[in-house]
Amino acid sequence: NAGVTQTPKFQVLKTGQSMTLQCAQDMNHEYMSWYRQDPGMGLRLIHYSVGAGITDQGEVPNGYNVSRSTTEDFPLRLLSAAPSQTSVYFCASSMEKIAGGGTGELFFGEGSRLTVL
């Protein structure tokens, strides 16, 4: 019953440090994505992937890199952390690649709380 697993759950970084947020799903979903959630703002899409080897930018991609070497894993890399990247990060997956197909349900991980000092 793992679903979408994110690690770490909490992380404190200093400005300029790099790190990787891990995301894994065991539902064989092709679509995976990373969102960030900030107070007073809706979840904003950072990067997404529609299958292994295929990634693209979302709404707020600057400062982040992703790769998708397997169906299961979709890590998010912060290249040089900045205080503006303090946020809660959610990884999400979906069976549906086409908008509105089926239930259109996104399955989220529990979130990773990142603080950049």
Next chain:
Amino acid sequence: RKEVEQDPGPFNVPEGATVAFNCTYSNSASQSFFWYRQDCRKEPKLLMSVYSSGNEDGRFTAQLNRASQYISLLIRDSKLSDSATYLCVVNMKPLAGFQKLVFGTGTRLLVSP
């Protein structure tokens, strides 16, 4: 104008009350609509999809008004466990192979004894 707008609340209601939230969206070409629930410091989870004809799931009723570009969520007989933030989600413009889901900021509901 935001693509998806919600009243942030909080809505404070007693147990047993009926409460309704609205959400407006800017893109008339939007294809599909959802309500997600997010508990404090937890991940969002799908509550229900919103269909053109309206749909009901137990105490929850969702409505869509395409002409006025808003969706609504009605909760009857509120329970303490309904306390959460309700996110309006709109699929703005489907692109090939990509769901462009836009999330509202959420409406916070507090149900008190």
